[in-house]
Amino acid sequence: MNRPSPSSFAVTLDAAIDEAGLSLDRLQHHLAARGVRLSRSALSYWRRGRSQPEREASMVAVTHLEAVLGLEPGTLTSRLGPKAPRGRWLGEPACRIERRRLWPQLRVLADELKPPPDGQLAFWSIHDRMLLDEHGGERALQVRMVAEAAVDGVDRLMTYYQGDSALTADPRYHYVRAARPGRVCVDRATGMVAGELCLTHPLALGEVTVVEYEIRFPPGPPIDHYHRRFTRPIAEYVSQVSFGSRKPRSVRSFEQRGLGGPEHPGRPLSAGSTHAATLALRDVRPGIYGTGWQW
Numbered sequence: 001m002n003r004p005s006p007s008s009f010a011v012t013l014d015a016a017i018d019e020a021g022l023s024l025d026r027l028q029h030h031l032a033a034r035g036v037r038l039s040r041s042a043l044s045y046w047r048r049g050r051s052q053p054e055r056e057a058s059m060v061a062v063t064h065l066e067a068v069l070g071l072e073p074g075t076l077t078s079r080l081g082p083k084a085p086r087g088r089w090l091g092e093p094a095c096r097i098e099r100r101r102l103w104p105q106l107r108v109l110a111d112e113l114k115p116p117p118d119g120q121l122a123f124w125s126i127h128d129r130m131l132l133d134e135h136g137g138e139r140a141l142q143v144r145m146v147a148e149a150a151v152d153g154v155d156r157l158m159t160y161y162q163g164d165s166a167l168t169a170d171p172r173y174h175y176v177r178a179a180r181p182g183r184v185c186v187d188r189a190t191g192m193v194a195g196e197l198c199l200t201h202p203l204a205l206g207e208v209t210v211v212e213y214e215i216r217f218p219p220g221p222p223i224d225h226y227h228r229r230f231t232r233p234i235a236e237y238v239s240q241v242s243f244g245s246r247k248p249r250s251v252r253s254f255e256q257r258g259l260g261g262p263e264h265p266g267r268p269l270s271a272g273s274t275h276a277a278t279l280a281l282r283d284v285r286p287g288i289y290g291t292g293w294q295w
Contacts, residue, residue, distance in 0.1 A: 008205060009079040010049035011150040015117030016069040016076075017047060018098050030068045036061050052080060079151070095233070097286040101258060102229040103160055105192040109185035113194050115158045118231055121147040124208070125236035128228060132244050136222030136295060138163060139244075141215045142175075149203035156182060156198050157211055160229075163191030169218035173197075177212040225254070227290025234284045241291050243275040248293035251277045256288040 017027065024043050031038050038061045045051040053062050062076050099118040100106065106115070129142040141161065157179060161171075167188040173181045173195055182196030193215070203209060226241050241251075253266030269277040269291060279291050 008151055009052055009076060010047055011119045011122075012079050012117075013065070013076060014047040014096070015119040016071055018100075018119075019117050020069050021100075022069075027065075027068065031061065031064055034064050034068070036064045095286055097231050097258060099231050102231055102288070103162075103192075104259070105162060105187060105190045106160065106194060108187050108190070109192065109194045113158075113183055113185045113196065115194070115196075116154075116156065120149070120151050120154045121157060122150045122232070123147050123234045125238070126228065126234060127237075128226075128239045130226045130239070130241045132223070132242065132246070133219065134245050135219075136243070136246050137220040138217040138223060140174075140217065142212075143214070144210065144212045146208065146210050148208045149205055152205045153202045154199070155202040156196055159193075159195045159197060159213070159215075161193045161215060163193075163217070163220065164223060165191060165221055167191050167193075167218060168220065171215050171217045174214045174216055175212065176214075178209055179211050179213070181213075222295065224294065225290055225292035227254075227256075227288050229259075229288050230284060230286050232286055235282065237279075237281045237284045237289060239279045239289070239291060241277050241293070243271060243277075243293075245275070246295065247271055247275045248295055251291060251293040253279050254290055254292050258287065 017024075022030070024040050027043060028038060028040050042051075042058075046053065053059055059077065062080075063073070066073055066076050124146040127144040130138070131140045131142070133139040143159070145157070147157065167186065170184070170186045170188070171193050173184065176197060179197040179199050182198045184193070184195040186193050195215075197211060197213060199209060199211070226239065228237065228239065230237075248271060251269040251271055253269055254263050255266060256263050269279060271277045277291055277293070279289070281289060
């Protein structure tokens with residue numbers, strides 16, 4: 001597995017733009033109103049980590065960016081490291097999807113939960129295990145995450161889950177390792193669950209942690225798929241669905257670029273004698289990846 005090497009300045013700028021809900025065109029307009037001329041391509045390169053501000057005029061633009069984005073003075077300038085290398089070997093920037101586009105129902109809970117900007121953690125791998133009950137409903141979700149701090153002082157990790165139907169009771173977090181449960185917000189009507197896991201200590205830039213947890217669900221109707229939504233690339237994703245005593249007639253992987261987009265069927269998966277199907281992916285791009293089945 002290749003170790004991610006996130007740029008602190010790029011990650012912080014990218015997250016701040018996301019949280020402000022501004023397009024690059026609107027951001028450029030706000031800067032122009034302050035007398036700062038900055039090209040849209042420069043803004044795009046900065047937030048993707050392809051280049052960083054170096055000239056005096058660019059450094060002045062960064063201070064105005066902090067004001068426009070509502071950041072404390074020095075939030076961006078303090079994260080500028082040595083001059084960025086140049087050359088064709090740099091390749092294309094990593095793609096991403098805004099968190100609000102993959103989790104639109106999170107807006108209902110955001111005021112209470114106040115999630116940190118997306119991108120503070122770069123995930124090396126995520127392993128999911130969805131356990132179904134004897135009726136085919138969600139019983140528990142077990143998760144193991146390996147994550148690297150992309151900025152200094154990361155002290156919490158956010159978890160999001162959304163079922164396909166309304167919840168009859170609040171899900172509960174159990175067996176949390178390398179963290180402790182913080183605030184948990186539930187919207188029973190939409191099935192949205194957002195939980196905060198407080199890390200055992202604030203992570204320094206580049207520090208890696210392994211967090212494990214389990215969510216237990218109230219009884220619900222049978223489901224026919226499980227998926228995870230990724231806002232950013234990840235090197236490895238493994239998902240296992242354990243069907244319990246019921247074995248589905250067929251199982252297949254699928255992926256989507258975004259919510260509401262077309263579902264692209266993948267390869268068939270075998271539930272085998274253990275009544276469990278495993279999906280394993282490498283170099284995962286942002287989007288939705290999951291397992292679907294027919295009873």
